[in-house]
Amino acid sequence: MSLEFSAGAQKQIAALCERYPDSPTKQPVVLAALHLAQKEHGQLSDDALRLVARTLELPYAHVYGVATFYTMFRRQPGGTNTIRVCTNISCMLRRGYEVLAAFENQLGLKAGQSNKDFTLIEEECIAACANAPCAVVGTKYYLDITPDKVPQIIAELKAKPHPESEVV
Amino acid sequence: MPAAIGTKLVTQRFGDESAKTLAGYERTGGYATLRKALAMRPEDITAEVKASNLRGRGGAGFSTGVKWGFVPRDAKKVHLVCNADESEPGTCKDRELMYWDPHLLIEGMIASAHALKAVHNYIYIRGEMMREYLVLQKAVDEAYQKGYLGKNILGTGIECHLTVHRGAGAYICGEETALLNSLEGQRGQPRLKPPFPAVKGLFGNPTIVNNVETLMNVPLILDKGGAWFNELGMGRSGGTRVVCVSGHVEKPGVYELPMGITFNQMIHEVCGGVPRGRTVKAVIPGGVSMPPLDASELDVPCEFDALMTDERIKPVMVREGQTFDLGGGRVLRTMAGSGGVVVLDDETDIPKAVWRIMKFFAHESCGQCTPCREGTGWLEKVSRRVADGSGNPDDIELLASIAHGIAGNTICALGDAAAWPMLGFLTKFRADFEAKLQKVRAA
Numbered sequence: 181m182s183l184e185f186s187a188g189a190q191k192q193i194a195a196l197c198e199r200y201p202d203s204p205t206k207q208p209v210v211l212a213a214l215h216l217a218q219k220e221h222g223q224l225s226d227d228a229l230r231l232v233a234r235t236l237e238l239p240y241a242h243v244y245g246v247a248t249f250y251t252m253f254r255r256q257p258g259g260t261n262t263i264r265v266c267t268n269i270s271c272m273l274r275r276g277y278e279v280l281a282a283f284e285n286q287l288g289l290k291a292g293q294s295n296k297d298f299t300l301i302e303e304e305c306i307a308a309c310a311n312a313p314c315a316v317v318g319t320k321y322y323l324d325i326t327p328d329k330v331p332q333i334i335a336e337l338k339a340k341p342h343p344e345s346e347v348v
Numbered sequence: 349m350p351a352a353i354g355t356k357l358v359t360q361r362f363g364d365e366s367a368k369t370l371a372g373y374e375r376t377g378g379y380a381t382l383r384k385a386l387a388m389r390p391e392d393i394t395a396e397v398k399a400s401n402l403r404g405r406g407g408a409g410f411s412t413g414v415k416w417g418f419v420p421r422d423a424k425k426v427h428l429v430c431n432a433d434e435s436e437p438g439t440c441k442d443r444e445l446m447y448w449d450p451h452l453l454i455e456g457m458i459a460s461a462h463a464l465k466a467v468h469n470y471i472y473i474r475g476e477m478m479r480e481y482l483v484l485q486k487a488v489d490e491a492y493q494k495g496y497l498g499k500n501i502l503g504t505g506i507e508c509h510l511t512v513h514r515g516a517g518a519y520i521c522g523e524e525t526a527l528l529n530s531l532e533g534q535r536g537q538p539r540l541k542p543p544f545p546a547v548k549g550l551f552g553n554p555t556i557v558n559n560v561e562t563l564m565n566v567p568l569i570l571d572k573g574g575a576w577f578n579e580l581g582m583g584r585s586g587g588t589r590v591v592c593v594s595g596h597v598e599k600p601g602v603y604e605l606p607m608g609i610t611f612n613q614m615i616h617e618v619c620g621g622v623p624r625g626r627t628v629k630a631v632i633p634g635g636v637s638m639p640p641l642d643a644s645e646l647d648v649p650c651e652f653d654a655l656m657t658d659e660r661i662k663p664v665m666v667r668e669g670q671t672f673d674l675g676g677g678r679v680l681r682t683m684a685g686s687g688g689v690v691v692l693d694d695e696t697d698i699p700k701a702v703w704r705i706m707k708f709f710a711h712e713s714c715g716q717c718t719p720c721r722e723g724t725g726w727l728e729k730v731s732r733r734v735a736d737g738s739g740n741p742d743d744i745e746l747l748a749s750i751a752h753g754i755a756g757n758t759i760c761a762l763g764d765a766a767a768w769p770m771l772g773f774l775t776k777f778r779a780d781f782e783a784k785l786q787k788v789r790a791a
Contacts, residue, residue: 199511202425202468202551207533211475211516238533249535249714251517252475264476268437269636270594270690272704304519304708305437306476309594309688310601319479347478 183231189216193235206236210246212348214253219345223257252344259298260341264316265291267302270309275327279313282327286334297338318342351580351588351606353618358564358590359604361449368483370490373451379496381571385459386504388570393463397566399574401586405441406431406522406559407635407686409585409652418546419464419554426466427555429531430457430563432473432480433515433522436635437708438688441590442560444602446473446480449564450487454510456563458496459570461508464556468509472527475515484512519712523760524557525549526714537716538760561590561687582608582651589650589687593619596626596693611646615691626693630777634685636705637765639664639772640692641682652684664768665775666752667745672771675756680768698780699735702773706731709766720763723754727770739785747781748774 185193193213200208213236217228224247233243247253265283267276283300284290291302308314311323315333320342322333360376361367367376374380385393398413419426430453434442446453453471461469471488473481488510491497499507518536520526525539528550549555565587569577578586585607591614594600598620605614611631615621622628630640633655641648641661648658655661663679664672672680692701710728715721730747733739740746747770755767774781 199509200468200551202427202553203532204551205533208513208531210533211514211530215475215514215516242534245535246533249518250475250515253516267704268708269632269701269704270438270600272701273595273690273692273696303476304711305435305439307434307440307443307474309438309440309690310592312594312600316476316478319482321479344478347482 181227183217183221183227185216185231185235186220189220190235192216205238207238207242209236210238210243211250214243214247215348218253219348224253224255257294259294259296260343261297261317261337262299262301262344263337264301264303264306266304266306266308266312266314268305270305271313274312276313278327279315279325279330282330283315283334286330297341298334318344318346349579350582350608353606353609355580355588355606356604357568357588358445358449358452358561359602361452362444363448368448368450368487370451370487370494373449378451379455381567382455382458382496383502385567385570386462386502386506390463390465393459393570396574397463397569400569400577401581401584402562402565402569402577403585403652404559405561405590405687407436407637409684412558412562415546415558416460416464416556418544419556420547423465423554425553426464427550427553428457428461428464428466428469429527429550429555429557430469430471430560431522431524431527431557432471432477432560433527434477434560434686435474435519435522436637436686436688437705438592438594438632438690439635439686440592440594441602441687443477443480445560445564445590446477447483450484451491452564452567453484453560454487454491454496456566457510458501458508460556460558460563460566462506466556467507469511470531470550471510471512472521472531473512473514474521475517481512481514488512518714519708520714520760520762523762526760527557528555535714537714540759580607582606582649583653585652589684591650591687591689593689593691595691596622596628596696597691598623605650607651608649610649611641611689614650614689615646619691622691622693626695628691629694629696630692630698630773632688632690632692632769633682635688636690636708636769637761638685639680639682639768640776642776650684650689655682655684657681662776664772666771667748672752672755682772697735698773698777699731699784702770703728703731703735705769706766709762713762713766717758717763719754719757720766723750723763724766726750727766731770734781734784737784737787739788741785741789743785744774744778744781
């Protein structure tokens, strides 16, 4: 099925293409266009990749290669909120794995899985080490988390989601 | 005079929400230096930055002024790119710096771009930093509206553009040539060097890639002079150092500290010591890529050269009797890296902590070079079985041999970044690994 960008996204992409006047192609906009395609179509399906390729006049293979390199792009549907829980060294030293386990238990998901409301990710360091353990959901940081705070965080996100697509 | 504890240059606006807006930034003295900078000749700015002994705060600690000097004089198009891809585990300063003081970064970039005669410039911000992206984008929009950015900034005839470019999740994009490939819309895989970016970088043009904290120091240097900045520091390292202390301390945090502060002072005087009456076992001095210090090595200052050369720090060994060779007969002690200080107390399971670090590198290897792609995976697997008590008797030698096989044999430093801490932990905490293997034998 042929997909399209919304008028707003088309405008955003056209404006971004102006920002790289020293590039011979529209290729520098590919990450931004992939973020937009994921926002508007929920995932980067083959059709979404074709849309990005067509829009930026790039080979499909190139767009596929880029989309599959970066961890924020997904080739399957995700939940409204993407919870990125850090378990790297600073978080691990302060019970980060217990926090991740609490999210897994509360959500009934393993890291890497999704339901309608949530995608749970075991994230590498999110640069909030001074407040470990930590998690980030869109523009919202959860700092100094303890396992007993996890149900409250999930309830908050159900009431007021923080989708990553908000910033795209 | 060296900076005292409490001296604040780049963290002076931390905690002041109102300073994020252009009006708030100007009210606290912001953009005053820019007019002065734009009136200076580009080469005079570079000379001032050279005199300041400002060194790159992203990891390598290279002299910023010297780096700028590598741009060919006859270059037609030059780019300045800010590396805001902070993702080195244990490091959380650039995210805070951008959040609290986005205009200081912009002012630093405009002044630096003027020195480099760079017109189209970029901030490459890590994809996961969504809140900071919005803060920066808003600040850039304000700066355009006010005429600090654009075709003819402040009526000087100087053209300077700035675009905030989001990444999409890849640690390797903090490596400067991978970052440039990513900025060009490719997979974030590092380029072979030479040519270095200062000669051939973004879109084939000479490009300078500088860290967030590095660029934020530039307006302060131009305001008060390179000599003043140099004197605040220690040895050949000017200014202060923003460190992020995490792990087993009472008061973890992002602190701007004197370059000459020792790790013992940092941990005990600034961060309130180790909780629950425990003691320090190990300290990672500059992000997980750097070999650790043990408890006897903490009176060394966090300054760049000290960490590389101070003889109180034991050299990293490949095996007993053989030091790791950095080339040119130099031994590897450790490095100041990105300012991420991680404190591990005496009850820490060291092999498990090392496994977590290796898991990170195995996940983040871009896959381009075989020694790193395969080697980091093996380091993860072998360190995991050692940590969980099912290792083989010769696993210590195996880990050392894999790490040694990676180091120096890859296009970029990610391979070294995995190998160095592996060898460093084996050198200084071998008994912890042996104890795990003893348990296997006993069982």
